[in-house]
Amino acid sequence: MAEPTITAPAGGAKITIDNGVLTVPNNPIIPFIEGDGTGADIWRASVRVFDAAVKKAYGGERQIHWLEIYAGEKSNNQFGSWLPESTVQACRDYLVSIKGPLTTPIGGGIRSLNVALRQMLDLYVCLRPVRWFKGVPSPVKTPEKVDMVIFRENCEDIYAGIEFEQGSDANAKFLALLKENFPKEFGKIRFPETSGIGIKPVSKDGSERLIRAAIEYAIANKRKSVTLVHKGNIMKFTEGAFRNWGYALAERDFGDQVYTWEQWERTKAAKGEAEANAEQKAELAKGKVLIKDAIADITLQQVLTRPDEFDVIATLNLNGDYLSDALAAQVGGIGIAPGGNINYGTGHAVFEATHGTAPKYAGLDKVNPGSVILSGEMMLRYMGWTEAADAIIAAMDKAIGNKTVTYDFARLMDGAKEVKCSEFADELIKAL
Numbered sequence: 001m002a003e004p005t006i007t008a009p010a011g012g013a014k015i016t017i018d019n020g021v022l023t024v025p026n027n028p029i030i031p032f033i034e035g036d037g038t039g040a041d042i043w044r045a046s047v048r049v050f051d052a053a054v055k056k057a058y059g060g061e062r063q064i065h066w067l068e069i070y071a072g073e074k075s076n077n078q079f080g081s082w083l084p085e086s087t088v089q090a091c092r093d094y095l096v097s098i099k100g101p102l103t104t105p106i107g108g109g110i111r112s113l114n115v116a117l118r119q120m121l122d123l124y125v126c127l128r129p130v131r132w133f134k135g136v137p138s139p140v141k142t143p144e145k146v147d148m149v150i151f152r153e154n155c156e157d158i159y160a161g162i163e164f165e166q167g168s169d170a171n172a173k174f175l176a177l178l179k180e181n182f183p184k185e186f187g188k189i190r191f192p193e194t195s196g197i198g199i200k201p202v203s204k205d206g207s208e209r210l211i212r213a214a215i216e217y218a219i220a221n222k223r224k225s226v227t228l229v230h231k232g233n234i235m236k237f238t239e240g241a242f243r244n245w246g247y248a249l250a251e252r253d254f255g256d257q258v259y260t261w262e263q264w265e266r267t268k269a270a271k272g273e274a275e276a277n278a279e280q281k282a283e284l285a286k287g288k289v290l291i292k293d294a295i296a297d298i299t300l301q302q303v304l305t306r307p308d309e310f311d312v313i314a315t316l317n318l319n320g321d322y323l324s325d326a327l328a329a330q331v332g333g334i335g336i337a338p339g340g341n342i343n344y345g346t347g348h349a350v351f352e353a354t355h356g357t358a359p360k361y362a363g364l365d366k367v368n369p370g371s372v373i374l375s376g377e378m379m380l381r382y383m384g385w386t387e388a389a390d391a392i393i394a395a396m397d398k399a400i401g402n403k404t405v406t407y408d409f410a411r412l413m414d415g416a417k418e419v420k421c422s423e424f425a426d427e428l429i430k431a432l
């Protein structure tokens with residue numbers, strides 16, 4: 001089967017980047033991947049909202065020229081390739097793209113195409129804002145206090161995909177290597193004959209660029225704090241190092257704009273707790289961002305019990321994956337949880353929902369397109385098309401306020417009118 005031919009739509013132009021600044025023409029070409037499972041339903045609904053929001057905001061002056069690129073099941077069926085090179089190349093060439101969810105088999109088969117795309121384009125930040133829209137049903141008492149922005153490291157950690165399957169030759173070879181070179185560590189493996197092995201690389205470079213992006217975001221958006229979330233008590237040289245590198249970076253490169261818990265600790269040791277508290281209060285009163293840390297397990301409790309103590313969160317790949325879905329639950333669920341995978345240096349960005357393919361709902365025109373629509377909202381904001389992004393947020397507020405919602409919200413809301421995926425898009429377009 002032949003590779004897909006990607007032909008640029010006539011009348012469109014490329015988004016470019018110069019010295020870290022995007023130049024977005026009025027007619028940008030934006031590649032999209034429809035996605036597996038519910039992806040097609042959601043994309044059909046979402047793209048209408050994007051086009052309507054742009055039209056509403058700019059008349060006919062600006063218009064996105066969509067370019068379909070292929071990945072996942074549709075691509076494999078049509079072209080015999082799960083992730084054609086032309087798809088990755090289009091994301092490179094056009095800088096900004098958007099995708100639906102792609103299926104990853106469990107326990108074997110192909111590795112995640114979603115993760116592969118992030119790694120190939122070096123999209124080191126997975127940015128997932130978690131905010132509550134008035135009226136959205138929530139299992140917590142004060143969802144309005146949830147306003148967090150997750151910066152999840154997106155290229156390292158166990159997602160690097162370095163695994164040795166139990167029983168394989170590679171596994172035996174790796175364990176023999178370990179036994180020979182690191183007998184003490186080998187001795188810690190409880191059942192060496194039957195262990196699968198995974199490797200967790202976490203680098204200073206990778207941690208610093210992620211944490212830098214989180215701190216810069218917090219400063220630019222006048223956020224109160226950045227919490228470094230890690231499991232550094234157990235994984236000392238990966239997650240613990242992430243925390244330590246984060247504090248060091250914050251003090252070294254953002255010294256006059258942040259105050260850290262490490263500074264507090266040093267002042268406490270030198271002058272006592274009351275002095276340290278007074279110093280922290282005075283520094284934060286100057287508008288400095290508090291840099292603190294929390295261990296991942298207690299974080300999952302405290303984001304529920306004290307949501308107002310969490311603002312920007314910088315964390316490693318796996319923690320960020322867990323946290324994104326858990327936090328989404330507090331503000332209405334995964335149907336309304338957007339995201340973007342971004343490299344702030346090269347400008348490359350692929351926007352996508354936090355949720356997956358929800359295959360049991362595929363083709364039913366049922367699920368909430370909100371996550372992809374809000375991912376598009378993030379994309380428009382990233383492009384500087386703020387008016388169109390604002391229009392989407394306002395429409396979302398209105399549609400939810402009217403209690404006209406998809407099944408996921410309707411089942412938790414009193415007096416809601418349940419609409420289909422496509423009908424929810426119609427509601428948003430009406431509300432623009």
Ligand SMILES: NC(=O)C1=CN([C@@H]2O[C@H](COP(=O)(O)OP(=O)(O)OC[C@H]3O[C@@H](n4cnc5c(N)ncnc54)[C@H](OP(=O)(O)O)[C@@H]3O)[C@@H](O)[C@H]2O)C=CC1
Pocket residue numbers: 038100101102103104105114334335336352353354355356357358359367368369370371408
């Ligand atoms: N970035 C990506 O492309 C991602 C891909 N995946 C992949 O997706 C596949 C399925 O993963 P799974 O773990 O089942 O997780 P999913 O996120 O696909 O679905 C889990 C549940 O979340 C709810 N849900 C998901 N999407 C929506 C939506 N748009 N509107 C309302 N509710 C929604 C549904 O809940 P309910 O049953 O309560 O109605 C659904 O059953 C896997 O292959 C996985 O690897 C997973 C995450 C991200």
Ligand SMILES: O=C(O)CCC(=O)C(=O)O
Pocket residue numbers: 102103104112113114115321324354
């Ligand atoms: O790639 C996948 O299949 C899952 C990815 C995921 O869960 C996520 O990025 O949140």
Ligand SMILES: [Mg+2]
Pocket residue numbers: 321322324325354
């Ligand atoms: Mg996930």
